[in-house]
Amino acid sequence: VLKGKSLSPELFEELEEILISADIGVGSTMEIIENLKLRCAKEKITSGDEVEEILKDEMAKLLGEKEQLKPAPTTPWVIMVVGVNGVGKTTTIGKLAAKFGEEGKKVILAAGDTFRAAAAEQLEIWAKRSKAQLIRHEEGSDPAAVAYDAVQAAKNRKADILIIDTAGRLHTKTNLMEELKKIRRVISREIENAPQDVLLVLDATTGQNGLNQAKVFKEATEVNGIVLTKLDGTSKGGIVIAIKKELSLPVKLIGVGEGIEDLQEFDPKDFVNALFS
Amino acid sequence: NLAEKLQNTFTNLKRRGKLTEKDVELALKEVRLALLEADVNYKVVKTFTEKVRTRAVGEEVLKSLTPAQQVIKIVYDELTALMGGSTAQLDLSHSPSVIMLVGLQGAGKTTTAGKLAKSIKEKGRKPLLVACDIYRPAAIKQLQVVGSQVGVEVFSLEGQKPTTIAQAAYKYSNQNGFDVLIIDTAGRLHIDDELMQELVDLKKILSPQELFFVADAMTGQDAVNVADSFNQRLDITGVILTKLDGDARGGAALSIREVVGKPIKYASFGEKLDSLEPFHPDRMASRILG
Numbered sequence A: 001v002l003k004g005k006s007l008s009p010e011l012f013e014e015l016e017e018i019l020i021s022a023d024i025g026v027g028s029t030m031e032i033i034e035n036l037k038l039r040c041a042k043e044k045i046t047s048g049d050e051v052e053e054i055l056k057d058e059m060a061k062l063l064g065e066k067e068q069l070k071p072a073p074t075t076p077w078v079i080m081v082v083g084v085n086g087v088g089k090t091t092t093i094g095k096l097a098a099k100f101g102e103e104g105k106k107v108i109l110a111a112g113d114t115f116r117a118a119a120a121e122q123l124e125i126w127a128k129r130s131k132a133q134l135i136r137h138e139e140g141s142d143p144a145a146v147a148y149d150a151v152q153a154a155k156n157r158k159a160d161i162l163i164i165d166t167a168g169r170l171h172t173k174t175n176l177m178e179e180l181k182k183i184r185r186v187i188s189r190e191i192e193n194a195p196q197d198v199l200l201v202l203d204a205t206t207g208q209n210g211l212n213q214a215k216v217f218k219e220a221t222e223v224n225g226i227v228l229t230k231l232d233g234t235s236k237g238g239i240v241i242a243i244k245k246e247l248s249l250p251v252k253l254i255g256v257g258e259g260i261e262d263l264q265e266f267d268p269k270d271f272v273n274a275l276f277s
Numbered sequence B: 001n002l003a004e005k006l007q008n009t010f011t012n013l014k015r016r017g018k019l020t021e022k023d024v025e026l027a028l029k030e031v032r033l034a035l036l037e038a039d040v041n042y043k044v045v046k047t048f049t050e051k052v053r054t055r056a057v058g059e060e061v062l063k064s065l066t067p068a069q070q071v072i073k074i075v076y077d078e079l080t081a082l083m084g085g086s087t088a089q090l091d092l093s094h095s096p097s098v099i100m101l102v103g104l105q106g107a108g109k110t111t112t113a114g115k116l117a118k119s120i121k122e123k124g125r126k127p128l129l130v131a132c133d134i135y136r137p138a139a140i141k142q143l144q145v146v147g148s149q150v151g152v153e154v155f156s157l158e159g160q161k162p163t164t165i166a167q168a169a170y171k172y173s174n175q176n177g178f179d180v181l182i183i184d185t186a187g188r189l190h191i192d193d194e195l196m197q198e199l200v201d202l203k204k205i206l207s208p209q210e211l212f213f214v215a216d217a218m219t220g221q222d223a224v225n226v227a228d229s230f231n232q233r234l235d236i237t238g239v240i241l242t243k244l245d246g247d248a249r250g251g252a253a254l255s256i257r258e259v260v261g262k263p264i265k266y267a268s269f270g271e272k273l274d275s276l277e278p279f280h281p282d283r284m285a286s287r288i289l290g
């Protein structure tokens, strides 16, 4: 992108536009550009190509090493999935179930969204597609009760993995965040160390609000990983850099489509390269 | 917030005595930062800030006793003017009138379809919801549940293309006295040529009076590209902004309005089917300014 260009204020403005347009945020962008200028001065950088390489290196450093979703040391491995409305939680669970199923794992899915129209029916279709079992109650029932039943089923049926779907909710709704905390408490009370993973699903089209979402969901449910979805679109999802910087919360998986296979591991280097493509 | 930052900026500047044009630059920098933090598109912020500069210099902010307030007022007025200029009038003049909802995945189309159906029914019309999302698991079921929650019938066909469903729905509505059709479509990417063509074909069959682009209020910088693509292919008649019950500043509203030039007609403030309101540009302006 900066090939053949020489160092100039225009060059750094161009970089600023790229970073801000990728939803990295003004604050993070200014910090990154400042560090970049210092490094360029220190290392006597003169060409645009070199600047781009250093910038990519700086950003990859901010994202840290690649972190995968690692199997829990104890079974059942319980994964709770949370996030605001419409980001791709239910679809991501379907993809995960399929991936684990292919590895020969026995997977149970819990229809913890008892509020939204046809939420359980949607998850049921994913359960069939991924050959996973489904635990569900009637619409309007208590999601904590679904979680409880799912946990008992996972123990009794010796399931390897239990994935719990929850209703989408805005982090600003205190009562709904309390409901999420209750679901988590039920899980941890019934299985020691569970849930071993709490994944926050974040839509790549989301702007700076993604940082607020991460803060509140992490505080409420001890989120330890992010799934960044809809990266098959034109949004870059740059907010994950600020999230990693401020909350040490890593992206572990990315959603790249609506199909059952469209889930990939997050690679910081690929992510940074994509910002400049 | 911006008002406080501008107050600080001008207080510090006034200590040195008379304000200069260069001081207005400092104020504009704060405006630019606030808008970018609110997710307004980078390029839109540039053109908008230029508008503010012209007015700030022209309106003698430099001579004002309260320059911070004056700049805030200019920004607020410009934002309101930019996003306003139209009423939330729904074109239901035809019989049947057709409303089509389009947008990215998960924006809130199906839920919004239910809300529109409810309010149109309350106005004394006879709406029919049409399920044209044949891809998403349980999408038709979702619209059926929403329809039953608002007492509005849902038309669907198993295993048919959206264009076939639309044609059949049109026939069905004429035969059964429905006078408004609300078409729910599948979420899709603006860069998916095949699915965008499907919308073009659907529009051709339906000739909708209203073609709403449904957008999530928390969308970031890319809002402009997405809205522009949808508008280029479909010539939308308006925008519906959803999930405004969160704390996203909603700068996408300004970006979309600026680039697409179509009115934002409705604002959705919740998941319940009674939470659709006409869009208020002045309230949106305050929200964007934080």
Ligand SMILES: Nc1nc2c(ncn2[C@@H]2O[C@H](COP(=O)(O)OP(=O)(O)OP(=O)(O)O)[C@@H](O)[C@H]2O)c(=O)[nH]1
Pocket: A083, A084, A085, A086, A087, A088, A089, A090, A091, A092, A113, A116, A119, A166, A167, A168, A169, A201, A229, A230, A231, A232, A233, A254, A255, A256, A257, A258, A262, B105, B106, B136, B187, B189
């Ligand atoms: N293009 C694309 N679409 C996706 C991706 N992940 C999910 N979707 C789509 O996004 C929409 C919403 O997905 P859901 O799985 O229902 O999202 P959710 O978070 O469970 O939604 P709620 O339960 O209503 O909060 C659907 O149309 C999905 O097909 C992705 O990685 N890429």
Ligand SMILES: Nc1nc2c(ncn2[C@@H]2O[C@H](COP(=O)(O)OP(=O)(O)OP(=O)(O)O)[C@@H](O)[C@H]2O)c(=O)[nH]1
Pocket: A085, A086, A116, A168, A170, B103, B104, B105, B106, B107, B108, B109, B110, B111, B112, B133, B136, B139, B185, B186, B187, B188, B242, B243, B244, B245, B246, B268, B269, B270, B271
């Ligand atoms: N908080 C809040 N949630 C909303 C609002 N509008 C829709 N939702 C929720 O957002 C999620 C997605 O809504 P849908 O109506 O399924 O979105 P969609 O655009 O039809 O999704 P696809 O068909 O998959 O593209 C659901 O959980 C809705 O309840 C709103 O204004 N506020």
Ligand SMILES: [Mg+2]
Pocket: A089, A090, A091, A113, A119, A165, A166, A167, A168
């Ligand atoms: Mg869901």
Ligand SMILES: [Mg+2]
Pocket: B109, B110, B111, B133, B139, B184, B185, B186, B187
């Ligand atoms: Mg839908």
